[in-house]
Amino acid sequence: MDRFRKALDFCIRHQTTLSYSIVSLLTAGSEHIFSSVVFKCPCNSGNMLYGSSFLLAPAFVLLLLGYMVSARTWRLFTGTCSPEKHFQRSPWGACASFCQLLVLMTAKASVAPLTWIAVALLGADFYECAASGSNMTASLLHKFNGNYTQEMLFKMPCNKELSAKISSEWVSLQAQSQLIGWFLIASIVTVSLISTCVTRCCSPVSYLQLKFWKIYSKKEQELFEIKAKEHATKLAERNTNCFFEATDPAPFHTPSNEDWQKISILYTFNSQEQYYSMIHKYVSTNRGSSAKFNEEGQDLSVLAFVDETHTSVSGL
Amino acid sequence: MDAFQTILKFFMNRKTAIGYSFMALLTMGGERVFSLVAFRCPCSNENFRYGLVFLFSPALVLLVIGYFLNSKTWKLFTGCWVNPRKIFPRGNICHFFYVFGQITLNALVAPVMWLSVALLNGTFYECAMSGLKNPAYLQAVCHSKSENCFEELYKIACDKSSLPFSESDELKRTLQAQSQILGWCVIVTTALLSLLTSCCASCQSKVSHLQLMFWRVYEGTEKEQLEQIFQLYATKLSERNLKCFFESKEPEPISLPAFQAWEDASQLYSFNSSKQHYSTIHRLVEEGQKGISEERETILDISDRREIP
Numbered sequence: 001m002d003r004f005r006k007a008l009d010f011c012i013r014h015q016t017t018l019s020y021s022i023v024s025l026l027t028a029g030s031e032h033i034f035s036s037v038v039f040k041c042p043c044n045s046g047n048m049l050y051g052s053s054f055l056l057a058p059a060f061v062l063l064l065l066g067y068m069v070s071a072r073t074w075r076l077f078t079g080t081c082s083p084e085k086h087f088q089r090s091p092w093g094a095c096a097s098f099c100q101l102l103v104l105m106t107a108k109a110s111v112a113p114l115t116w117i118a119v120a121l122l123g124a125d126f127y128e129c130a131a132s133g134s135n136m137t138a139s140l141l142h143k144f145n146g147n148y149t150q151e152m153l154f155k156m157p158c159n160k161e162l163s164a165k166i167s168s169e170w171v172s173l174q175a176q177s178q179l180i181g182w183f184l185i186a187s188i189v190t191v192s193l194i195s196t197c198v199t200r201c202c203s204p205v206s207y208l209q210l211k212f213w214k215i216y217s218k219k220e221q222e223l224f225e226i227k228a229k230e231h232a233t234k235l236a237e238r239n240t241n242c243f244f245e246a247t248d249p250a251p252f253h254t255p256s257n258e259d260w261q262k263i264s265i266l267y268t269f270n271s272q273e274q275y276y277s278m279i280h281k282y283v284s285t286n287r288g289s290s291a292k293f294n295e296e297g298q299d300l301s302v303l304a305f306v307d308e309t310h311t312s313v314s315g316l
Numbered sequence: 317m318d319a320f321q322t323i324l325k326f327f328m329n330r331k332t333a334i335g336y337s338f339m340a341l342l343t344m345g346g347e348r349v350f351s352l353v354a355f356r357c358p359c360s361n362e363n364f365r366y367g368l369v370f371l372f373s374p375a376l377v378l379l380v381i382g383y384f385l386n387s388k389t390w391k392l393f394t395g396c397w398v399n400p401r402k403i404f405p406r407g408n409i410c411h412f413f414y415v416f417g418q419i420t421l422n423a424l425v426a427p428v429m430w431l432s433v434a435l436l437n438g439t440f441y442e443c444a445m446s447g448l449k450n451p452a453y454l455q456a457v458c459h460s461k462s463e464n465c466f467e468e469l470y471k472i473a474c475d476k477s478s479l480p481f482s483e484s485d486e487l488k489r490t491l492q493a494q495s496q497i498l499g500w501c502v503i504v505t506t507a508l509l510s511l512l513t514s515c516c517a518s519c520q521s522k523v524s525h526l527q528l529m530f531w532r533v534y535e536g537t538e539k540e541q542l543e544q545i546f547q548l549y550a551t552k553l554s555e556r557n558l559k560c561f562f563e564s565k566e567p568e569p570i571s572l573p574a575f576q577a578w579e580d581a582s583q584l585y586s587f588n589s590s591k592q593h594y595s596t597i598h599r600l601v602e603e604g605q606k607g608i609s610e611e612r613e614t615i616l617d618i619s620d621r622r623e624i625p
Contacts, residue, residue: 001319008319038436042493044486050493057500064507068514069333077518078525158489224526225533232534235594236541242601243581244545245571249601256592257527264524 020111027062027115034058035125041157047133055126059113066109076101079264097266107195114188121181124174125157131173132156144170204271213269216276224279336425343429350374351439359474363447371440375427382423389419391584402583415584421513428506435499438492443473445491457490522589534594542597 011018034054042050067073076098120126131137138150148166156163156173167174203210235252242249259282267278275281327334350370358366383389392415396403403412434440445453447470458465461483471477472484479487521528553570560567573581577600585596593599 005319008322012322038496040489040492042486042489044490046490046493046497050497053497053500057504061503061507064511068511073515074518075525077515078528079519079521079523081519082522224529228530228533229537232530232537233541235598236534236538239595239598239601240538240541240545243573243577243597244549246573246577254592257523257589260527260530261524264526 023112024115027112028119031116031119031123035120035123039125039129041125041129041132043155043158045133045154047129047154047157049133051126051128051130051133055117055120055130059116062112062116063106063109066112067105070105070109072101072105072108076105076266079261097268101266107192114184118181118185118188121177121184124177127177127180128173129157131176137173141166141170205269213276220277220279339426340429343426344433346374347430347433347437351434351437355439355443357439357443357446357473359471359476361447361449361470363470363473364444364449365447367440367442367444367447371431371434371444374434375430378426378430379423382426383419386419386422388415388584391582392416392419394582395579411586428502432499432503432506435495435502438495441495441498442488442491445494446470446473446487457487461487522587531594538595538597 039054041047132153135150138153141148141153142150152162153166156166166172205213231254235254238249238252241247263278263282265278267275267281273281275284355370357363392403392412448454454466454469458469462479464477464479465483465487468477468479469487472479472487475484477484523531549570549572553572556567556570559565580600581597583596585599588599591599593602
């Protein structure tokens with residue numbers, strides 16, 4: 001039981017990494033299922049369209065799913081183009097922050113699509129089918145050996161002997177596919193390492209404070225959910241009891257719409273102050289009424305820490 | 317026990333995603349069962365009709381089930397014959413269509429899943445299109461094949477045509493490829509449309525993000541509280557009634573909401589940005605009966621937007 005507890009704690013602490021790994025494994029697994037069960041290269045002029053649709057359409061759908069599931073998307077978009085007057089930052093600052101977050105969201109949402117493309121390229125079936133239908137491959141093959149026509153190239157994925165013959169004489173499309181796959185994996189790893197280094201280098205916050213900030217954001221999110229549930233339970237109890245007993249409701253203080261809007265603004269860090277979130281800033285500046293509340297910070301938004309795992313009340 | 321609670325909480329937090337995945341798996345399983353057990357392409361002039369029926373009837377059934385299982389449908393329609401003003405309130409005719417549109421979008425999830433899985437499999441489409449007698453389509457499919465292709469296309473699904481094996485195999489592959497490309501188009505279009513509509517709806521929201529989160533929590537809690545209080549009052553009332561019946565006593569008064577109060581509480585909630593109300597019952601309790609009969613300002617009903625039936 002104790003060991004089970006320890007394993008569970010480990011899982012909870014590293015749940016982000018674990019969830020990405022599980023997503024990658026599921027993507028790899030479904031790619032195998034697709035290529036063995038569903039995929040049948042038509043071996044005619046439709047090869048290119050068929051192969052590329054199997055390679056790219058699932059990746060696109062996974063990207064869209066990644067956006068939908070991410071809590072950041074909804075945090076970013078909710079109320080942005082509403083005609084109501086919100087507490088807005090300067091348009092330039094808001095735009096820069098928005099773009100930065102969009103890039104971050106795309107990066108996080110790209111894990112599944114890139115895994116799909118990489119595994120599909122390593123599996124080689126989709127690329128082989130698509131390349132055998134391309135005009136460029138046909139013209140290169142014809143230049144190499146005039147005996148091979150485009151019709152023969154179309155039939156290559158369905159004909160094992162023809163495929164072996166062309167691979168041994170000219171170029172193996174399967175090998176090409178796997179090379180591209182490895183190259184993609186290597187470049188993704190390099191790019192992510194470089195971008196993480198650059199981001200950390202440019203961070204205005206020191207390492208330990210950044211670590212504390214991440215932990216604070218997570219704890220505040222957890223406690224927000226707990227407190228919201230408590231507050232909602234009390235309010236719901238009061239309302240349903242008053243409805244049934246036809247009595248007047250006892251006064252119950254709940255934050256006003258303006259209060260909610262004030263704490264929903266994207267928070268940006270300011271090295272002069274010691275605030276770690278919008279709620280922190282709000283309660284420290286006299287419930288948002290002091291002038292300090294309106295001061296803007298540098299462009300390091302706290303949304304960089306919003307974990308996708310906190311989707312419990314974000315709507316999906 | 318504590319560990320079990322943590323695991324349960326983890327799954328409850330993701331119940332929407334788990335619900336959708338479960339629905340997808342169920343659809344895939346059901347489609348497999350249908351195509352292996354029930355589907356037998358007739359290989360005659362009936363191919364087209366047979367294939368289309370297998371493709372679209374389960375989708376229609378799933379759509380109807382989706383309507384049935386959505387609680388908003390019943391909230392909208394209950395009592396509408398007696399009082400049509402409920403559905404078409406004065407000055408706000410579009411309200412009904414807006415809510416009905418939301419319910420339809422929710423109910424369309426399962427049929428679209430079925431369609432995409434069925435098209436990716438290719439069996440139904442292959443049977444249907446091999447029976448299509450459209451000259452342009454036949455020309456496109458059979459353009460470099462033997463003469464028999466035009467007459468005997470419908471037989472290829474059962475491998476009964478007189479065409480050589482390589483040709484009939486290629487024709488089957490072509491039809492399956494068309495089906496799968498169409499399936500991917502359906503999936504991509506649906507995903508794109510749902511992301512765009514969700515983003516637009518979210519963007520236009522008059523409620524800030526954190527308040528929206530609180531609101532969802534409140535809706536869930538209020539539902540639970542209502543269930544509990546219904547149980548409580550139902551028990552009290554039935555106990556009192558049966559006790560008085562068996563012991564021939566006079567019943568003590570128990571206060572219950574009046575008919576009009578129930579009517580008012582059953583209306584679909586619409587958000588008013590100048591007030592601080594989170595549900596119809598909240599508004600009813602704070603403002604009394606007069607608040608409900610005022611005209612609705614803006615319409616936003618969040619709670620059931622992503623409700624899993």
